Amino acid sequence: MSRSKELADRFLSHARTFSWGYATTELLTVLDRPVSLKLHKPFSMRLMHMKERYIMHWARSFFREEIERYHNHTAMASQISSPNAPxxxxxxxxxxxxxxxxxxxxxxxxxxxxxxxxxxxxxxxxxxxxxxxxxxxxxxxxxxxxxxxxxxxxxxxxxxxxxxxxxxxxxxxxxxxxxxxxxxxxxxxxxxxxxxxxxxxxxxxxxxxxxxxxxxxxxxxxxxxxxxxxxxxxxxxxxxxxxxxxxxxxxxxxxxxxxxxxxxMIPDNNPECEWLCDYLMDGSPYSARTYNQIRDGDTFVYKLSTKCDFPTRTKEDMPTMASFLFDNLRGNN
The missing domain is CATH 3.90.550.20 (Spore Coat Polysaccharide Biosynthesis Protein SpsA; Chain A)
Structure with missing residues (x-):
């Protein structure tokens, strides 16, 4: 299925199921993303907030019974030993x-x-x-x-x-x-x-x-x-x-x-977990100092993506951080 047909089918499905207004807003948010990436600008927060307001209003209405059922449930103790948790x-x-x-x-x-x-x-x-x-x-x-x-x-x-x-x-x-x-x-x-x-x-x-x-x-x-x-x-x-x-x-x-x-009860944690993917996509050269920060810093969770391109050589034909990191995972370093 072509991308244009996929978007058209989703638009019509959302319009029939939810509303024409929501379907239009949702389509605009999808179309905004490739344009924003091409122009090197952030995605539209205005469109995002419009969509968020609709979904939150719809969800609070549709899941009203579930919200009421769980409203009086009490949270468990702050720490429970779970040595065998999977x-x-x-x-x-x-x-x-x-x-x-x-x-x-x-x-x-x-x-x-x-x-x-x-x-x-x-x-x-x-x-x-x-x-x-x-x-x-x-x-x-x-x-x-x-x-x-x-x-x-x-x-x-x-x-x-x-x-x-x-x-x-x-x-x-x-x-x-x-x-x-x-x-x-x-x-x-x-x-x-x-x-x-x-x-x-x-x-x-x-x-x-x-x-x-x-x-x-x-x-x-x-x-x-x-x-x-x-x-x-x-x-x-x-x-x-x-x-x-x-x-x-x-x-x-x-x-x-x-x-x-x-x-x-969750403390703030892993502040830079979204940083590494951008860094690797930039094709930044290997740096022992940066690698040590990745390995020993206050962030231990890093979100990567299988849909991104991570260059392994710089323009100067030097190994990138991605090359070093992935070779290390292979056991080659």
């Missing part, structure tokens, strides 16, 4: 089908997980670990649910049912994962510095990200989010927004006293 990774097609960078990052996550068991979720084994309704699975298998959304629901349900830590396979962990991540009621990167382009992609981008999230079993936050996801897909056949997860997390911490308490 680390969840996911590549639905199977790790053997993953790009080399993903395989290198998975191996690095294994090394940094200490004694915590690492579970890799695939299409072949996900139902060994998580229980989801048949009608939800049918939506995915019929093609009505995007694969990204299926993975979002998997991570939320795994945390709600079993607890542990979800790490995206595009995350580089420069240091061992602290035990405080596993013992907190919930954990996520918090109050991070924005990267060059994506601050206006999702609501509260710097407060919460889905690529590194942890929870105790039955936390208010991820139990609520999972229930909302399942309700959404019982009623709809089209995804309102790629970052629906972010909006549900915002409602959990803004509208649920227990969810707010869980979120407030």
């Amino acid at each position: 680390v969840w990774l996911c590549w639905l097609q199977g790790i053997d089908q993953a790009p080399e960078l993903v395989q290198l990052l998975i191996a690095q996550t294994r090394r940094q997980s200490g004694s915590h068991p690492v579970r890799i979720i695939t299409l072949e084994n996900y139902n060994d670990y998580v229980t989801l309704p048949h009608d939800f699975i049918a939506k995915y298998e019929s093609g009505k649910m995007p694969q990204q959304q299926f993975a979002d629901v998997l991570r939320s349900a795994l945390l709600a049912q079993h607890g542990g830590l979800w790490v995206d396979t595009s995350v580089y962990l420069s240091q061992p994962i602290p035990e405080s991540v596993f013992s907190s009621p919930i954990y996520n990167v918090k109050n991070i510095l924005p990267n060059r382009t994506r601050e206006a992609v999702a609501c509260d981008f710097t407060k919460w990200q889905a690529y590194f999230i942890a929870s105790q079993p039955k936390s208010i936050t991820y139990s609520f989010i999972t229930d909302c996801f399942l309700k959404y897909w019982r009623h709809y056949d089209t995804l309102i927004d790629y970052f629906l997860f972010s909006y549900l997390a915002k409602i959990a911490r803004d509208d649920l006293p227990g969810g707010r308490a869980e979120f407030n």
